[in-house]
Amino acid sequence: MSMLLTKRLARSLWRTKLRLSAVILMVAIGVFAGIAFGAYANSATTLYDDIYADDEQGVNLPDLWVENNAGNWNATTSNHLCQEIQEQWPSETLELDHCEARLKSNGQFFSEDAEIGMIPAVWHGIDEGEVDRVWIPEHDCCSGRMATTANEIVIDQHAAEGLELEVGDTVQISAGAGFALNYTVVGIGFHSNHLYFTIGGEILPAKPGTFVTGYMTAEGLEALANFSAGDSNLLLIDVVGTPDPQTALESGLKDLTTDISAIVSENDESPMGVYDRRGVTSVEFLRADADGAMKSYPIVTGMIAIIAGITIFLSLQRLIQSQAKEIAVLRTLGVKRMSIMPGYVIAPIFIGVTGCVLGAIPGVLFGAPGMVSMYEDIIGIPIINPSLPTSLVTQTVSNAMLIVFLSGIWPAIQASRLQPLEVLRGQHEIRVSSRGLQKLTSKLPATVGLAIRSSVRKPVRLMFTFFAVGLSMLLFGSMVIMMDSFGEIFLGGLEKRQSWDAQVFTMGNEDAIVEWAEENGAEHELMILFPGTPEGDNRQLTSYGLENVATEAGESMYLVHLSEGDLPSANQAITEVLIDEGINHFLGWEIGETHSIVFGTKTVDVKITGFTRGEIARTVYFHRADLAEILELDATVVMLQLPDGVEPGDQLARNSLGITMREDTLEAFESLQQQQQQFFLAIQGLGILIAVAVLFNTLIMNLAERDTELATLRVLGASNNRLGAMLFGEHLGIGLIGGVLGCIFSIVGTKVLMSTFVTWTAYFTVAPSNNSIFILIGIVVFISISLTPFGMWRIKKMDLVDKVKDLSQ
Secondary structure: OHHHHHHHHHHHHHHHHHHHHHHHHHHHHHHHHHHHHHHHHHHHHHHHHHHHOOOOOOOOOOOOEEEEEOOOOOHHHHHHHHHHHOOOOOOOOOEEEEEEEEEEEEEEEEEOOOOOOOEEEEEEOOOOOOOOOOOOOOOOOOOOOOOOOOOEEEEEEEHHHHHHOOOEEEEEEEEOOOEEEEEEEEOOOOOOHOOOOOOOOOOOOOOOOOOOOEEEHHHHHHHHOOOOOOOEEEEEEEOOOOHHHHHHHHHHHHHHHHHHHHHHHOOOOOOEEEHHHHOOHHHHHHHHHHHHHHHHHHHHHHHHHHHHHHHHHHHHHHHHHOOHHHHHHHHHEEEEEEEHHHHHHHHHHHHHHHHHHHHHHHHHHHHHHHHHHHHHHHHOOOOOOOOOOOOHHHHHHHHHHHHHHHHHHHHHEEEHHHOHHHHOOHHHOOOOOOHHHHHHHHHOOOOHHHHHHHHHHOHHHHHHHHHHHHHHHHHHHHHHHHHHHHHHHHHHHHOOOOOOOOOEEEEOHHHHHHHHHHHHEEEEEEEEEEEEEOOOOHHHHOEEEEOOOOOOOOOOOOOOOOEOOOOOOOOOOOEEEEEEHHHHHOOOOOOOEEEEEEEEEEEEEEEEEEEEEEOOOOOEEEEEEHHHHHHHHOOOEEEEEOOOOOOHHHHHOOOOOEEEEEHHHHHHHHHHHHHHHHHHHHHHHHHHHHHHHHHHHHHHHHHHHHHHHHHHHHHHOOOOOHHHHHHHHHHHHHHHHHHHHHHHHOOOHHHHHHHHOOOOOOOOOOOOHHHHHHHHHHHHHHHHHOHHHHHHHHHOOOHHHHHHHHHHH
């Protein structure tokens, strides 16, 4: 007999094809998304491991960098430093493998296209050694060989694609105090420092055609920048094996960094910094991106599966109520409780299997390749051996099936516990509102009171509905809030708080740049950018020396966003500074406290007067006069406001180390938005569709349970318009509450999710705007009230005679 009940259950499910299809679609989407995101995360992680590896195909990424921040070492000094490091090697657990000197310099690329003109660039002098080699993979993107003579160069593939450069082309470039020279392109490849292709330490990838990096022989860069033979400003230290920088204390890297910093400081007084892989923006950002993807794809799959499970749970509860009499008859005929349960367990298994099959097949065939291809387009790095492990597919499907299976357990238990006597008397359908609620709604119009009481008649269902809506809006809302926060950080900083048109980088040649600005009628303002480290901590921070630390427009070309505290005063006994919220988060530095910052061999005490918001990298703001006195350096950047028709030219390029245009940075953000727009729209659409399915399922069940009451109201003379107003009010209330809860879910969930991804290199605050909040609430309200016409159609199609007859029975 239990088989009859199972068949009856199957027919009941089939009659609700729309709801059944929606639940299966949710499961399918969850599995599809899990496989697609998982393939992307797995491929990205494997890719970087392969690139950084110490083998014939890899580049052998260093474990530590020692950087001279104020100039170059001559050949004798760099060789002496490497020798001292080797002789005084401090670690007993880590073994030194290589110490190599390298040369790097900012410069310019001169395009033959007049519309492009001069482009900022970074040049590396690399005599192919054992560490940090150039990567030229066997792929259609890349070709050629390493530079072997002084007039040859390898151009980074990101730049070559944007400028349409090929092997054999001749390019004109310059660097430092040297003159523009011609070089022959002999290769197209990548370098570890520029896999994530950004200008300086920015977080936004450069727009194609606005930034160039190239790799030549050390002799070639020395000639280009007018340096002496053997000059270098980097020491690359590689140890045997690959100690994890994320666990620097346990792996021994933290102590090693401190000890090497002490060794270098004892032998050279140049301001320098020692950092591990976390201090290289490209390496750390791509690591964090791949790590975040590995953490997030199970969460996305799980959220969608949980929403589907809640919908299955609520649907089965409704089916149990509609089949209660059949279950009661079977129980009176002697059917055991355990015989009642299988049908209600089989139903979610069937839904789960169908959804998993419909999600796994397109996920493997289209989702995984599509995500990998999109990642390649955004990052600009070819994934040589994309992989989709069988274990990933199995894990994703198993997690979805487990959640869906568990959703049917409690309804099955409820079905087996139904008491035949109560069911046949109709007592199981009687649910009287609380006296408090009756008293509260007694003075309201009958239809309004009925709407309120019926809405909260099943509080558990309502609670689960709001929870499911909150999860679905988390998918949509997280995208809206993140884009809103990113827009405020990037565009807010550039458009609202920064008014410079060009930043000209220099090291001791600022007078010539100021002279050029005055000759061309350009406003100028000096600024210092200099790396440092907190005392006792090897992680790097960036110190800004601003002419005027200000928040109001017109007071400076570079304003700060003061989130808490007061602006610092110049020329104090203890130097006053502002720190960004990330430093407060990671180091716990508070307003009013005094801490120490290390610049090479100098340690400076600073007093914190306030926090700033909007910086991705860890940042400290000084008055320029204070920082100049500490560093004995007047400026490293000259900010310019250019008159109409004035553009940086060759003369300015010869006097600078590099030039960054504000317009290029803005275009880079717009380009990134366009690249990711389809992805964000897909996630947002997914969240909205799931919210529609959840609300539709719940509201239709509410209507179905009140068929008899609504029929009675119509027989007693209630007009369709009045019933429509009642439904509209009920849906509006559910939409408002669901919208507010969905908004809270989105904000809290996004903050919690992002807090697990932030690193010292990339930290940002999730701060949704009022527009985002109104959008999130408004969408849920709109979905809810949009279902009112369907409810009215159902009421009009109702057979009043049958419904009232049921009531009389």
